[in-house]
Amino acid sequence: MNTNYLPSDFLPIIVQFVLAATFIVVTMIVTHRIGPIRKSKKKDDPFECGIEVVGNARTPISVKYFLVAILFVLFDVEVIFMYPWAVNFKKLGMLGFVEMVLFMALLLAGFYYIIRKGVLKWEE
């Protein structure tokens, strides 16, 4: 089997890339051109259930929402692991128990850390 490839042997790949890109660009241009278009000020407004548009969608949101979401993920993942562990509690035996305690200790250590950091002190 030939293992020595010249750069020119990879030309078909470039051709394929060019064809793929051309297909995308041409399709986009054609579909924008052939379709019927009816534009107006109201039609181009963002859709907010028919109610007048208020403000911008990209406004800054308080970081507290993000923190709550991350906290949720922490316990969510924990529970995901605890269910199969609880089902196989006897089979996994002492080793499984120790592992789970270790796992929870790690997560709770993190939880203790963020509590000390003041994640739940929203008023400040």
Added chain:
Amino acid sequence: MKPVEIVKAPDGHSGAGFFASSFDEVIGIARSNSLWPLPFATSCCGIEFMATMGSHYDIARFGSERPSFSPRQADILMVMGTIAKKMAPIVKQVYLQMAEPRWVMAMGACASSGGIFDTYSVLQGIDRIIPVDVYVPGCPPRPEQVIDGLMQIQELARNESLRRRNSDEYQHLLESYNIE
């Protein structure tokens, strides 16, 4: 179980390995069998529509598989229920933001004519603000009637000329509703 029915091919010329027909026919068939509804439900007719969407009546059998809650991808605006005059601009805005071709179904007595609410606060039929294609009578209509209304719109979509939305007649219709 009944065998699955497939839409019949439109009139056209066929030969070995090819079939030729007009765009009007083919696009009409395609449109009529995949009409996505935008449910605009304000009261009890909306509950009836939920039954129509559910597995028992299953509007998905008619190609309305996906209720679209954004007007951008919707084909039919299904207005169901009493439209108060304060709600009218919202119905109109939703209609305006739908892409062409768009159809409108007024479901139930209230949406069609104001129904029993012949008062100062209720719009006496949504055709005061937007053009309506099919009216479904009833208070509220049964799911069978809604499905029949949908089939009527399918019929409209199947037979609509591709140029209709560019015609002067259609422009006049929109202008009469103050739609650009």
